[in-house]
Amino acid sequence: MKEDFFTYQAQTTPHPLAMEVSHADGSYIYDTNNKAYLDFVAGVSACSLGHKHPRVVKAIKDQLDKYLHVMVYGEYVQKTAVEFTKLLATQLPDPLEKTYLTNSGTEAIEGAMKLAKRVTGRSELIAAKHAYHGNTQGAMSIMGFEERKQAFRPLLPDVNFIEFNNEGDLGKITSKTAGVILETIQGGAGFIEPKNKYLKKVKERCEAVGALLILDEIQPGFGRTGKLFGFQNYDVIPDIVVMGKGMGGGMPVGAFTASAKLMDSLQDQPKLGHITTFGGHPVIAAASLATLQEITESDLMTQTLEKEKLFRSLLQHKYIEEIRGKGLMLSLIVKNSDIANQIILGCQEEGLILFWLLFEPKAVRITPPLTISEEEIKLGCAIILKVLQRIKD
Secondary structure, eight states: OHHHHHHHSOOSSSSOOOOOEEEEEBTEEEETTOOEEEESSHHHHTOTTOBSOHHHHHHHHHHHTTOSOOSSTTTSOOHHHHHHHHHHHHHSOTTOOEEEEESSHHHHHHHHHHHHHHHHOOOEEEEETTOOOOSSHHHHHTOSOHHHHGGGOSOOSSEEEEOTTOGGGGGGOOTTEEEEEEESSBTTTTOBOOOTTHHHHHHHHHHHHTOEEEEEOTTTTTTTTSSSSGGGGTTOOOSEEEEOGGGGTTSOOEEEEEOHHHHGGGSSSSSOSSOOSSTTOHHHHHHHHHHHHHHHHSSHHHHHHHHHHHHHHHOOOTTEEEEEEETTEEEEEESOHHHHHHHHHHHHHTTEEOBOOSSOTTEEEEOOOTTOOHHHHHHHHHHHHHHHHHOOO
C-alpha cells in the first residue's frame, strides 16, 4: 500500500511520515502492524472528540439512513444543518447569529473575505505577519509568509500586513480597509496568544474606521482553549468568526458566522454572493451537531484547562525553553529545529504522535483530543521526556 501511496497519491512534501493506518479509536491510531500510537495531534486539531466518538458515529449512521446530498447549499431545509446553526447561535454572543456552512475552513475564510468586501464596498484586507488562513489563492494572499507563496504569485491585490501584538501597527488600519483578519491565537507562527488586550484594541480601531474584524477560530475553536471559541478569553467580539477543524468531530467542514444584517448581504446584489454545492451536507452537519452537543453538554471545556496544567507540570526539561498556547492548543518551543525534529520522529518510534508547526521550526505541536485522559497525558509526556533524555547537546 505504501508503494501505491507514493505512486498514485499526490504528496505535499518530499518526506511524508507515511504511517500505514489500519484503524483509530479514542486517543489512539493503529498501523497495519497493529502498533498503537497515542495521538497528541488529533488530525491537526480536527478530531476534537478523539477517534470514532460514539455520539458522532451514531449521528452519522442515523443520517446515512435518511438521505445524503439532495441540493446545493441554501435551497432546501435540512434538519441537521438547521439544528446545528441554531445551537451554535445560542452559544455565541450577540450579534453573531447567522452561519454559512462550507466544506472547509479555507472556504470559510474565502467567504468571510468576500463578505467584508461586500459589506464595506472596500477592497483592502489586512492580515498579520506569519499568519496562516488556508492555501487557496485567496487565503494564500493573506498568508504572512512570503517563502510559501512566492511561487504562486500574482495573488490578490490590496493586501497589507501588520505584526501580531504590535499596537504601533494599528494605524495601518484605515478608511480604505474592508477587513482585518487575524487568528485569535496565531497557529503556524508558534501558538502565540494576544497580549495586553490586543484584539480588543484592533476591534476598536476597526470600529473607528468602519472596517470589519474577522477572527479565524479554525484551530482554537470548539473548546480547545477552555471556551467554545478562543476570542471568548480575550474580551472581544468579532464582526465575523470563521471556524472549521474541530467543528466536525473528524469530518470535513467549515463555517463563518456574522450578524443577520451582515450575512444577508450575500443574498442579493448580486444574488449567489457565495455558493457551494456540498456546504451544509446533511451527514457532515449531523457530525457537527453531535460534536457541538457533546462539547457544550459535558465538562470537556473545564477539563481542558486542568489538562493544560498537567502538561505544563510534566513537561519540564532543559531543552524545553517555553510552552506556548492555551488549553489543549500547546506548543513546546525547544532550543533548535534539530531538537524539534528528533522529538517528533523519536516519539513516533516510541508510539506517540506529535507534529510540526508551519512557520516556527523550533516548535512541537501538542493538540490532543479534548477527550484525552490524565493517564494518557502522563504516558505521552513520559515518552517525550524519554526521547529528550536521549538527545545529546
